[in-house]
Amino acid sequence: MSKVSKKEVAGPKKGRLPAAIRELAPALSALILIMTVMTVINHKFLLPSNISNLLMQQAEPAMLAIGLVMILFLGEIDLSVGAVSGFCAAIMASLSVRHGVDPVLAIAIAIVVGAFVGFFQSFWVVSFGVPAFIVTLAGLIGWQGGLFAVLGQQGTIGLTDPKIEFLTQSFLSKSFAWTLCLVIIAIYTYLRIQTTRQIKTLGLEGPKFKTVIIQSIIFAAILIILLSYFQQDRGVPVSFFIVLSAATLLHLVSRYTRFGRQVYAIGGNMEAARRAGIPVKRVRVQVFMIATTCAAIAGVLGGSRLSAVGSGQGGGTLLLNSIAAVVIGGTSLFGGRGHIWSAVIGSLIIGAISNGMDLLALASPIKYVVTALVLLAAVTFDSVSRSRSAKLIP
Secondary structure, eight states, X not given: OOOOOHHHHHOSOOOSSOHXXXXXXXXXXXXXXXXXXXXXXXXXXXXXXXXHXXXXXXXXXXXXXXXXXXXXXXXXXXXXXXXXXXXXXXXXXXXXXXXXOOHHHHHHHHHHHHHHHHHHHXXXXXXXXXXXXXXXXXXXXXXXXXXXXXXXXXXXXEOOOHHHHHHHHOBOOHHHHHHHHHHHHHHHHHHHHHHHHHHXXXXXXXXXXXXXXXXXXXXXXXXXXXXXXXXXXXXSBHHHHHHHHHHHHXXXXXXXXXXXXXHHHHHHOHHHHHHTTOOHHHHHHHHHHHHHHXXXXXXHHHXXXXXXXXXXXXXXXXXXXXHHHHHHTTOOTTSSOOXXXXXHHHHHHHHHHHHHHHHTTOOHHHHHHHHHHHHHHHHHHHHHHHHHHHXXXX
């Protein structure tokens, strides 16, 4: 029997980058590359005003994609989220404009309706064993009909209330933005240090505290540079701040809670998770509710940005672009692997491609073809990576 070196037993040496950055590195590299190319082709692309517009445009699909990431963690798919976003936006608009309900309450009711839709559809999936693909496909058709029913013969409801317009037509104040920046830096540093201490306490190999401090300083520098960049124009859009808040919350839930670990376990192997005592049905229902809640918020943001809700709300390429954003960002289609921030990065990649080609005045067919090729490359990379990983397992 051949001798095995200590290095081989320990495995490959871990990099100095945090795990999250290593996972998202391909998507981040792609985003930086695309933005660099677009800037070289047209210098107006990287202007703060243009990037702010890009963020506002991508708030709706990014929010939809964040919910879809949770679904893909399970190895499932939800085809109804686009229609649900339109349906909930119509409810919000109808309550606010036609029935005189306070806009804040109308938004809250729309979000609750979105959560209930997720409960209803997932209950059907777990109770009768009908594939989620079929149930949510039926939902796509049904909730589209619900949108038409709520809008009525008029077909469009205009939104002029300042409280609704504030969501997508306003920017964070400088004082609030800088205060928030410092708070985020402090929380990030604290979490990194606490995680490192826990690893050391368990006797496991982890990064040195010096490395963690350096990483925190780099993170703080990047955040300050980005905020200074946006302050050159109007600041950080409120709509994208909402997206970042939702992504941060779900990131913490998926990575640092028992529920999050259960979601990954179910996506990795549902039967093994069931035998391990994980309440598979309940977790699946909760994840589908999270996805449709995000869809409802996306619908509200979409209606706010357009100042109206029409029969096309939640339709078109919104669903396909959101799914593409998740996959391009690096989340696996096969479940059990991925990252919440992949939705945000993937949405920015699609938005950067579309925005850059708009600046170049390229035709829509070219935009679709380029986006399709990027999606195909991302899925191919995921499949090849998964195949290689499977071959390494004895």
